[in-house]
Amino acid sequence: MCPPASKDSVPPPARPPALSLPLSLPHAPPDLSLSAFEQQLQWARAQDEADPLAELRACFAQPRAADQTPLVYLCGHSLGLAPLAARARVEAEIADWERLGVLGHEQARTAWLDYAEGLRAPLAALTGALTSEVVVMNSLTVNLHLLLASFYRPDAQRRAILMEAGAFSSDRHAAATQIAWHGLAAGEELIELAPRPGEALLRIEDVEAAIARHGARLALVLWPAVQYLSGQRFDVARVVRAAHAAGCPVGLDLAHAIGNVPLALHEDAADFAVWCSYKYLNGGPGAIGGAFVHERHFHDEARPRLAGWWGHEPRSRFQLRPEFSAATGAAAYALSNPPILSAAPLRAALPLFEAAGLPALRRKSAGLTAYLELLLGALAHGLLDQITPHDPEQRGCQLSVRVRAGPAAARSVWRTLGARGVVCDVRDPDVLRLAPVPLYNRYEDVLRGAWQLCLALREPGTAA
Ligand SMILES: Cc1ncc(COP(=O)(O)O)c(C=O)c1O
Structure with a gap:
């Protein structure tokens, strides 16, 4: 049913290779246009296509909104997704x-x-x-x-x-x-x-x-x-x-x-x-x-x-x-x-x-989280403060950010994200936690989640 990933296809690296990240994202003004999104999407999809662990995503049930649109699930730090074989x-x-x-x-x-x-x-x-x-x-x-x-x-x-x-x-x-x-x-x-x-x-x-x-x-x-x-x-x-x-x-x-x-x-x-x-x-x-x-x-x-x-x-x-x-x-x-x-x-x-192999998972995890960090740093500059360490060695896949506009704004952004199909969580006082999980998340998920977050942060009513 579920395609087993072959760890043989992933050479175990002594250390993660340098990440090839997309074009530099200027700090100001952030470009949240459709064309900027599509440019990123192209890059993200290319990463996903090249991802040797990509087939593992099909081993997990993907939660969907009421209209059956797949949710962007970035909440594995709270509850991981269901393996299809669990049932x-x-x-x-x-x-x-x-x-x-x-x-x-x-x-x-x-x-x-x-x-x-x-x-x-x-x-x-x-x-x-x-x-x-x-x-x-x-x-x-x-x-x-x-x-x-x-x-x-x-x-x-x-x-x-x-x-x-x-x-x-x-x-x-x-x-x-x-x-x-x-x-x-x-x-x-x-x-x-x-x-x-x-x-x-x-x-x-x-x-x-x-x-x-x-x-x-x-x-x-x-x-x-x-x-x-x-x-x-x-x-x-x-x-x-x-x-x-x-x-x-x-x-x-x-x-x-x-x-x-x-x-x-x-x-x-x-x-x-x-x-x-x-x-x-x-x-x-x-x-x-x-x-x-x-x-x-x-x-x-x-x-x-x-x-x-x-x-x-x-x-x-x-x-x-x-x-x-x-x-x-x-x-x-x-x-x-x-x-x-x-x-x-x-x-x-x-x-x-076991199928994925831990070094390969860790390498993908570092790549996904670095991409999330890059997107938020560029597109939400001045609106968020990252509290998770920048050093990949000092973190896993989770990225936690404080919403500068305060606790009410953090809750409002989180509700907006939920309404737009992005699942993450909010913790007191003003912390959003997002975790791209290498077993089932894609670069595309990271992009969609980060983009929606940045749009939500800029919406009227979000400011303190
Ligand atoms: C860091 C940490 N410790 C302890 C717990 C409590 O776990 P349990 O309800 O399984 O006792 C949690 C639950 O999320 C947790 O995140």
Whole structure:
């Protein structure tokens, strides 16, 4: 049904080649005429035709407006598109359930007993982990709590958690309530690092300095690999090195990183990481999440773990003995038997990453985002402030921009975009987030989205 992309057709580059971008776009006055658009469209379509990953788009359902016009979908940072094969995967499980009842645990076409097991290897490839370091379970915040229960072990000297100010709310709730769970005051023990005054992004050297400064009282560093609002990608290895030098473990939130940027969790020596699968992994709304625990913690008997029967070693799990005997590796963290229907779409989505090859995806991602940056920089000059780093190494595919005219204007532009078939999102106070996803977006999508955004910004009523 869906044409498999051949990664053989994409030579794996040591580094992305220089981008050939279209004709220079003068800053002022921006030319938003039809002919300027068509000139760009010609260029964008030429890129799409030359794109070795172009056929992957046909593996995804394309959302449409009520009149059946395809939407320009730039919202994979929130919910990735549905792989066309997902429906068949889910229907196969329902059919097996209807046909087999409880026997499906062993006799389903993909036995339910091993269902989550089968997802570990492709997720290990995406996270740069050993298969044994990955477990597929729950959703992100649940996994964060489970891993904090193991890795946040405050004592008399080390009680604090260091995280970024402006972290995703759920991460902050998790950290603050874990501190309270230990009978401590989040007001004292949650240290939140903000960017320098007047700056929107955290400098990695400031993160390192904060870790060193607070080091003696830190029980844990909790950090995102890609920040959800700004799209800033952090150098995970440097964060981990700084934390370990200070003598404390590091947990990572990969919600906006997995499937978006290269990760090397094992080599970088992160202690644990958690993720959701509904963004760049295209696992579907509320899809089963995952977690990573570094191999060096596998036999750490002193570290407590909240346990359930699915974390019991599989051979004797069904003996249902009262004593817990942990499965090897991250699998010991699983609590419950996995939700098959929420895991099934991932079985459709993950092979697409394998088919594309991560270097090729990253190269296309950089090209799409650079084009978006170029268009917005030229056509919305003075109307938007990009907060995502300009350096491609410090971002994934998401570009976040602040609307200078303010929060009301940002909402109004976002509504206008929605009415014109461009799907992105708006976050307080005035941030628009757009993400061209290399698995299914085209240069043409980037152009159409950026063009509509620039037109909307210039419309009467948009100004503050
Ligand atoms: C950065 C980040 N952390 C945590 C979450 C919460 O995820 P969940 O609802 O799966 O717990 C999200 C959800 O979008 C997120 O973007």
